[in-house]
Amino acid sequence: MTTGTGPLTCRRKGPLRGAIEVPGDKSISHRALLFGALSTGETRVRGLLDAEDVHATRRAVEALGATVRAEGDELVVVPPAALREPGDVVDCGNSGTSLRLLTGVLAGVPGLSILTGDASLRRRPVRRVIDPLRRMGADLSARDGDRLPPVVVRGRPLEGVRHALEVASAQVKSACLLAGLFAEGETSVAEPERSRDHTERMLAGMGVPIRVDGLEVTVTPSRPRGGRVDVPGDISSAAFFLCGAAALPGSEVTVRNLGVNPTRTGLLDVLAAMGAGVVRTNEREVAGEPRADVTVRAAALEATEIRGAIIPRLIDELPVVMVMATQARGRTLIRDARELRVKESDRLAAMGETLARAGAKIELFDDGCAIEGPTPLRGVTVQTRLDHRIAMSMAIAQLLSGEEVVLDDVACVATSFPSFFSLLDGLSGSGA
Numbered sequence: 001m002t003t004g005t006g007p008l009t010c011r012r013k014g015p016l017r018g019a020i021e022v023p024g025d026k027s028i029s030h031r032a033l034l035f036g037a038l039s040t041g042e043t044r045v046r047g048l049l050d051a052e053d054v055h056a057t058r059r060a061v062e063a064l065g066a067t068v069r070a071e072g073d074e075l076v077v078v079p080p081a082a083l084r085e086p087g088d089v090v091d092c093g094n095s096g097t098s099l100r101l102l103t104g105v106l107a108g109v110p111g112l113s114i115l116t117g118d119a120s121l122r123r124r125p126v127r128r129v130i131d132p133l134r135r136m137g138a139d140l141s142a143r144d145g146d147r148l149p150p151v152v153v154r155g156r157p158l159e160g161v162r163h164a165l166e167v168a169s170a171q172v173k174s175a176c177l178l179a180g181l182f183a184e185g186e187t188s189v190a191e192p193e194r195s196r197d198h199t200e201r202m203l204a205g206m207g208v209p210i211r212v213d214g215l216e217v218t219v220t221p222s223r224p225r226g227g228r229v230d231v232p233g234d235i236s237s238a239a240f241f242l243c244g245a246a247a248l249p250g251s252e253v254t255v256r257n258l259g260v261n262p263t264r265t266g267l268l269d270v271l272a273a274m275g276a277g278v279v280r281t282n283e284r285e286v287a288g289e290p291r292a293d294v295t296v297r298a299a300a301l302e303a304t305e306i307r308g309a310i311i312p313r314l315i316d317e318l319p320v321v322m323v324m325a326t327q328a329r330g331r332t333l334i335r336d337a338r339e340l341r342v343k344e345s346d347r348l349a350a351m352g353e354t355l356a357r358a359g360a361k362i363e364l365f366d367d368g369c370a371i372e373g374p375t376p377l378r379g380v381t382v383q384t385r386l387d388h389r390i391a392m393s394m395a396i397a398q399l400l401s402g403e404e405v406v407l408d409d410v411a412c413v414a415t416s417f418p419s420f421f422s423l424l425d426g427l428s429g430s431g432a
Helices: 026-038 052-063 096-106 127-135 170-180 198-205 235-247 266-273 308-313 315-325 338-342 347-357 388-401 411-415 420-428
Strands: 008-010 017-020 043-046 067-071 074-078 111-116 139-142 148-155 162-164 187-190 210-213 216-219 227-230 252-259 277-286 289-297 330-334 361-365 368-373 405-407
Touching (some): 017 420, 026 043, 026 074, 026 198, 052 067, 052 096, 096 127, 127 139, 170 187, 170 216, 198 210, 235 252, 235 315, 266 277, 308 315, 315 330, 315 347, 315 368, 338 347, 347 361, 388 405, 388 411, 388 420
Parallel strands (some): 017 252, 043 227
Antiparallel strands (some): 008 405, 067 074, 111 148, 210 216, 277 289
C-alpha cells in the first residue's frame, strides 16, 4: 500500500520479519542537490530520496539556475556559472532543511529571495538561523519579529566569523558553513555537542577546504567541484522498523545498505542499551559515508536513560523510541530533547498526549519525558498534526497494541517516506 491522503485505519498484526532496504537518506539527498548546484562541475547522485521534501530542494536549485536531469539510475546536477536571483518566491513545502540551508546560501547571492513553505513550515522558528547569519553581514528578515517564515533574503557581501552555537543543530551549522563559502575569510562553527556531519563530509569530498577540530568546524571560501554521491538508506526511516522489531516478540528485521554515520547512530546505541539484539554486517564506506546491513531481533527490553551528547544523534528517532519504551521494563528517561518541540509539530506534546490516550504511563517535561513500562497499549485515534514521524510512530504503536489505530491524515508521510506503509505490510505479512 502506498501513502494516500486523508484518514487511515491500521489493523496489522506482527511479528515483523524480513529484510528490506529503506529509501535514501533525506539529509544527504538535500545536500547532494544543493551542493551540486553550488559546484564548478556536475554532480551525479545515486539513491536520491524520492519524496516531497527533497523535491522542494530540487525545485529551489532549479530556480537558482541549476539543471537537474535523470540519466539511468542517477540524477545529474549541472550547476550554473553563478547562482541567479530566483524569479519567484521559493516554496520549500514542509522542508525545514531546504529553507534553513537555502537561507545560508542565498545570504551571499546578489539579489532578492523570498523563502516560504506550507502552513506547518511557516510555524517553525528561523531566528536561530537568522541571528548567526546577521553576524556575518547578511540582510535577512522574517515575520513575527524575525521568528517565523517567510524569510526575505537580500544577498550581499559577507564576512567570515566564529559562531558558538548554544544548541547543537546540523541545519544551523550547515547554513553558516554554506554562507562561509561566499564570505571573506574563514567561517567557524562550534557546537556544544556533535550534530550530524553530512555537510562536512560532502564538502570535503567535493574539494572544499574544511577543518574539523573536535566540536568546531572551519570552512574556507571556495566552490565545491562536484563529483559523485551515493546515498545510503536513511536510519531515521529505518528506525520505525528497528524499534518495532525490538519491541514485538518474535520479530527480526534486517535493513540493508543503511547509513551508519556515527553522528546518526544514537538509535543503535539505545537499542543495544535496552537489550535488543543488534548486529551489523557488511560494513563499508562509500563516497565518504559509512553503511552496513543492520539486523535487530526482539528481546525483553529494559529501560534506559537517553540524554546529553546522544540526543543530537537520534533526535528524529525519539518519537518511535517513545513508543518502544512503553514495552521496556522500568522507567525510561529522555532529557535534553527540547528540540523536539520545534519540529514539524511539538513532538513531545503530540506523542505524550497520544501515547497517554493509548494507555501509556508517561510524564512530560519541558525537555523530555519519563515512560514506565511495560504497559499494554490500546487502539486510539491519532491526530498526526501534519507530522510524518507522528503518523509512522503510531503505526508502529498499533502493532504493539494489537487493536485498531486510526491516523487522521497520512498525506504527511509522503514528505519523507512514501513507501513506508508498503514496507510495513511486507514485514508484517498483513495489510493495513
